[in-house]
Every structure is written in structure tokens, then in C-alpha cells.
Amino acid sequence: MHRIAKDNKINAIWIALGLIALLIRQIFARQPELTEQLYSRGVFLGVRVFIDYLLAWIPFPLLYLFVPAVIYLIGRQLSGWYHKSFASTTGRVVNLLGRTGAFLGGSLFFFFMLWGYNYNRVLLEQQLGLELEPLSVSELRKELYEEGAELKRLRRLIPQADTYTIEEQMLPEDLEGELRNQLESWLESHGYPTIGSVRGKLIYPKGIFLRFSSSGLYFPFTGEGHIDAALHPLQRISVMAHELGHGYGFGHEGTCNFLAYIACSTSDDPLIAYAGRLSYWRPLAVNSRRYEPEAYREYRESLPLGIQADLDAINELLLRYPDIMPEFRYHAYDAYLKAQGIEEGIKNYSRVIMLVRAWKESQRI
Numbered sequence: 001m002h003r004i005a006k007d008n009k010i011n012a013i014w015i016a017l018g019l020i021a022l023l024i025r026q027i028f029a030r031q032p033e034l035t036e037q038l039y040s041r042g043v044f045l046g047v048r049v050f051i052d053y054l055l056a057w058i059p060f061p062l063l064y065l066f067v068p069a070v071i072y073l074i075g076r077q078l079s080g081w082y083h084k085s086f087a088s089t090t091g092r093v094v095n096l097l098g099r100t101g102a103f104l105g106g107s108l109f110f111f112f113m114l115w116g117y118n119y120n121r122v123l124l125e126q127q128l129g130l131e132l133e134p135l136s137v138s139e140l141r142k143e144l145y146e147e148g149a150e151l152k153r154l155r156r157l158i159p160q161a162d163t164y165t166i167e168e169q170m171l172p173e174d175l176e177g178e179l180r181n182q183l184e185s186w187l188e189s190h191g192y193p194t195i196g197s198v199r200g201k202l203i204y205p206k207g208i209f210l211r212f213s214s215s216g217l218y219f220p221f222t223g224e225g226h227i228d229a230a231l232h233p234l235q236r237i238s239v240m241a242h243e244l245g246h247g248y249g250f251g252h253e254g255t256c257n258f259l260a261y262i263a264c265s266t267s268d269d270p271l272i273a274y275a276g277r278l279s280y281w282r283p284l285a286v287n288s289r290r291y292e293p294e295a296y297r298e299y300r301e302s303l304p305l306g307i308q309a310d311l312d313a314i315n316e317l318l319l320r321y322p323d324i325m326p327e328f329r330y331h332a333y334d335a336y337l338k339a340q341g342i343e344e345g346i347k348n349y350s351r352v353i354m355l356v357r358a359w360k361e362s363q364r365i
Contacts, residue, residue, distance in 0.1 A: 011098035018105025021112040028120040040121040040249050041193055047114055048196030048247075051223035061201045062222035074103070115220035119251035124258070128190065130358040132351075137291045143357060144284045144296075148303065150265075150277050155306050157270035163305040165313035168233045172269060176200050179241045179272070183263040187248060198247030199224045200240040206230035210321035215239045218246035230321060232314045237272055238264060238279035254351025261356055278310065283350055 028035040055062060077099055086092040125132055135143065155161055160170065172178050176199065184194040201224055209215055209228040216239040217226045225243025227236055238260045245259035257280075264276020289296040300308070 007095060008098055011102040014102035014109070015098070015105040018108040021109045025112060025117065025120065028117055032120060032122045035117055035120040036122045039117045043113070044115070044118065044249050045193055045195045048198070048223070052196035052198065055223070056197050056199050061203050061226055062224055063203065063219055063226060066219075066222055111220055114223065115218075115249075116251075118249045121249070121251075123252070124250065124255045125355060125358065128359070128362070130355065130362060132354040132358050135353060135357060139357070140284065140287055141292065141295075143353070144281070144288050144299070147277055147281045147284060148299070151274060151281060151307055152304055154270045154274040154277065155304065158274060161306060163309060165232075165309040166234050166271065170271060171233050171237070172272065175237065176240065178267065178269065179237070179263055180244055182267050183241060183244050183248065183259060186259075186262050186266065192248070194248060198244050200227060200243050200247075201225070202227050202229040204229050207321040210318065211324045213323050216243045218243050223247065230317070232317050234275040234278055234310055235314060237275035241276065252351070254355060257352035258355040258359070261352065262359075280352065280356060282311075283353060287353070
């Protein structure tokens, strides 16, 4: 009985920590400036130092160790609960509920402490003084053509690029390092701290994320970004930059798409710059096709054969990994983002168009 009482006490502590973490989140949600200074530019930097200087050297994704470890611990807890003697059935049920609550409480506590409070920091556009406005159809068309012109220019600069799609062997040898340096340089120039060395690692089996309408994942419990190994080489570049953006403390998806655009498009490597702009061009194309289908079709067919080959190759690859549960994934992730204070939910990804447009305008002044 003494052991059971001790278990219940430990369970209560973890439940309490989870509730405290949620309470702090409510405070931070109302005080972005406090979150920015106390957590994003304070506690979180310590987290990055701990993770990056202790674990960043490991060559494979820590997720490969984390998931089996969690499964083992859950199995051990369930086994211990099953074989333990209780005074009554009620006591057994209460203990099980306590263990479940402790697991959830601990998960919430570590999620927020290791990264999750970054959702509540001051928005990047506010810190940069950007005014975000939806684009009109004519502005969208202008942006599509402007980026298209850059795509044409950059692809001509890529060594060995012809009318066929870009292949994996053409990628830089240290892609991760190049993207990290580009992102850190831009963040530092705009007053953001970049302590640590965030990792972005390929994860297998191929298609593990694509099957759920995703291409990458930043996992707060290991502090690493993960990129689906099935991705086309051009997608791999922008997705890796996106996940590195999460690793440096940015929660909003549109913000990390913007950081990926910046990190790639400012690179001296034309292939990286091309990949970043192509990733941004594709949502422009999706919106343009929706509003002006015939005009978009004609424009698409006028693009150089090499760019068309890249777009076709990306689309063909995505078709190889159809969603398993598209509706479930959409609503689940939409609900998750809204729970973190992102009102538009999964539509936050497309916020990159307004961010890039506003950034360009600010640079023209």
C-alpha cells in the first residue's frame, strides 16, 4: 500500500506540472512581449544549448531512439500496473487514471518547456514592422510573374542544369550547414539570437510524412527537424530550411515558410536560391490557377522546359504517396494549430505570400 500511495503522489506531481504549464501558456498568450523576453530569448536559448551541444553530434534522427523508448516505458508502466496488488477495483482504476494523467501532464510540461511557448512570442512581422495585406488578383499575378522571372534566371546559373529535372547528386555536399548558416546570418542581422546548432535530418521510411499530407516535422522532445527522405531534391532544400526555422524558436508555419524563402533566396548557390523561390512560387501558382485558370495554364506552358520538368517531377512524386487519411490529418492539425493560438489554423501556411510581399515592399523603400 505504501508503494501505491507513493505512485499516486508522483502521478499527482506530473499532473500538476502539466496544469501549471497550461496556466503559463494562458499568461503568455496574453503577453507576447513577456513570452519573447522571458522564454524565446531566455529559457529557450538554454534549451537549445543543452540539446545542440550535448546531442547534435549524433548522425541519425533521435526520433529513432525516442519512439521505442516511450513505447518501452508505457509498456513497463502498464505491466507494473497489471501485476500490482490493489485493495479494490476502484483503487486499480484510480491508479490507472493517475498514470495516464501523469503521462499527459509530463508530455505537456516538456512540450511547452522545450519549445511550445514559442507559439506565443511576438509575431515576426510585428518585430520587422511589416504590414500584411491580402493580395488582389492583379498583385498575385504580378508576384507570380516576378518570381517566375527569377526562377528562369537562377536555373540558367545552375551548373549542369538542362531541360531535365534537378537530381539529388546536384545538391550541395553540406546542405544542412549551408542552410543553417544562411538562416542564422539573416536572423542575427535582424536582432534574433541563434545560439546552438539546429539539425535537420532525413527520416525513413520514405513517405512516412507524405502519407499524412506533410513533408517534415520539428520534434520538440529531441530538438531536431526531420525531412521526409522521399521528397524531391528541390523540396528537400526548402523543407529543411523550414524545419530549421522551427528549431530557432518560431512556431507559426507561415513564418517558417518565410524564413525558408529568405534563407534560400539569399544564398550564393543558385540551386539553393532556385529551390527556395520554387517552393514559394508553387502556392502562388495554386492561387493563380484558382482565380485565372486559363491565363495560368498559358503561362505555365510558356515556362522553360527545365522548370516545367521540375514542377512535373514534384507533382509525380507526390502522387506516389497519396494521403492515408487526408480529412483526419487536416482537421487534427488544424485543431492543433488553433489550440496554439493560430486562429487561421492550417491556412497559416499560406501566410508566407503576404509575408514575402510585405518584405519585398519594405526593401524597396
